[in-house]
Amino acid sequence: MARTQKNKATAHHLGLLKAKLAKLRRELIAPPSKGGGGAGEGFDVTKSGDARVGLVGFPSVGKSTLLNKLTGTFSEVASYEFTTLTCIPGVIMYRGAKIQLLDLPGIIEGAKDGKGRGRQVIKKELEGFGIRLNKEPPNLTFRRKDKGGINFTSTVTNTHLDLDTVKAICSEYRIHNADVNLRYDATADDLIDIIEGSRVYMPCIYVVNKIDQITLEELEILDKLPHYCPISAHLEWNLDGLLDKIWEYLNLTRIYTKPKGMNPDYEDPVILSSKKKTVEDFCNRIHKDMLKQFKYALVWGSSAKHTSPKE
Numbered sequence: 001m002a003r004t005q006k007n008k009a010t011a012h013h014l015g016l017l018k019a020k021l022a023k024l025r026r027e028l029i030a031p032p033s034k035g036g037g038g039a040g041e042g043f044d045v046t047k048s049g050d051a052r053v054g055l056v057g058f059p060s061v062g063k064s065t066l067l068n069k070l071t072g073t074f075s076e077v078a079s080y081e082f083t084t085l086t087c088i089p090g091v092i093m094y095r096g097a098k099i100q101l102l103d104l105p106g107i108i109e110g111a112k113d114g115k116g117r118g119r120q121v122i123k124k125e126l127e128g129f130g131i132r133l134n135k136e137p138p139n140l141t142f143r144r145k146d147k148g149g150i151n152f153t154s155t156v157t158n159t160h161l162d163l164d165t166v167k168a169i170c171s172e173y174r175i176h177n178a179d180v181n182l183r184y185d186a187t188a189d190d191l192i193d194i195i196e197g198s199r200v201y202m203p204c205i206y207v208v209n210k211i212d213q214i215t216l217e218e219l220e221i222l223d224k225l226p227h228y229c230p231i232s233a234h235l236e237w238n239l240d241g242l243l244d245k246i247w248e249y250l251n252l253t254r255i256y257t258k259p260k261g262m263n264p265d266y267e268d269p270v271i272l273s274s275k276k277k278t279v280e281d282f283c284n285r286i287h288k289d290m291l292k293q294f295k296y297a298l299v300w301g302s303s304a305k306h307t308s309p310k311e
């Protein structure tokens with residue numbers, strides 16, 4: 001792909017290569033079909049709490065130190081690499097929510113020729129597993145049909161995709177009939193993401209640890225970068241700032257239930273995730289049968305779409 005000149009004539013060829021790569025990546029990381037589902041060797045940690053946050057990073061950057069400081073859970077800390085070899089869970093209680101924090105073994109660069117360090121490598125590794133960081137799902141519709149060929153429409157001017165490229169990508173997936181509609185300037189990778197499905201979109205904070213070892217000038221540069229959070233886990237610098245940022249990125253909604261004529265119980269909120277926060281989701285969190293008898297809800301608060309009149 002690097003050797004292919006990028007222009008209109010080669011766009012469909014590049015799109016085809018990208019689709020081939022996406023397919024090969026999926027096969028590479030797919031769990032083996034036979035041989036019994038392994039026990040996961042310590043990586044299978046029971047999901048608990050209202051949200052989960054994973055610590056992903058190079059060896060010895062201070063992930064375990066951070067887990068210990070934020071959750072009080074013990075995970076071994078040492079100056080040598082790969083001290084942590086399994087997944088160690090801890091719990092943060094924050095603003096009424098129970099957040100599960102996962103300490104993980106250090107990751108190393110998968111690509112031998114990867115020149116980047118730090119953020120670029122982490123991003124590349126996660127992207128390779130179908131994880132999309134700080135990104136919204138592509139705003140495009142892709143609908144398979146039985147006949148009619150590939151129909152490509154767009155409500156905006158496209159600089160990345162044209163009919164030939166869309167056809168080339170679809171043919172790689174043996175899709176010969178489909179409607180593709182774009183509502184923004186989508187790339188070949190965006191279209192592939194939609195066809196592949198099973199992409200996971202999640203927020204990500206780049207925590208820069210050990211700021212006790214850098215200069216103030218360096219710190220000022222780091223502080224301005226989007227999604228960055230400088231800390232010193234060891235000296236407990238800016239851990240409050242990090243918690244704030246985790247809270248912001250998790251985008252949780254707290255619902256306080258209110259008995260009629262009485263004040264809400266501000267001690268024990270029901271926590272809803274950013275993706276499931278309707279009244280229906282709330283009911284299902286309380287009890288699976290609640291919806292059957294449900295008539296109406298009175299909702300107050302800054303995040304309510306329709307605020308109810310005062311009781």
Ligand SMILES: Nc1nc2c(ncn2[C@@H]2O[C@H](COP(=O)(O)OP(=O)(O)OP(=O)(O)O)[C@@H](O)[C@H]2O)c(=O)[nH]1
Pocket residue numbers: 058059060061062063064065066076077078079080081082083084085104105106107209210211212213231232233234235
């Ligand atoms: N100067 C400084 N050192 C730190 C800080 N946080 C952690 N360390 C040190 O960095 C080393 C590695 O810390 P760990 O917490 O074991 O790092 P890790 O990322 O869990 O390492 P692995 O489990 O091996 O991947 C230890 O010697 C820590 O004491 C910090 O904020 N400042």
Ligand SMILES: [K+]
Pocket residue numbers: 059060061077078079080081082083084
């Ligand atoms: K270590």
Ligand SMILES: [Mg+2]
Pocket residue numbers: 063064065075076077083084103104105
């Ligand atoms: Mg560790």
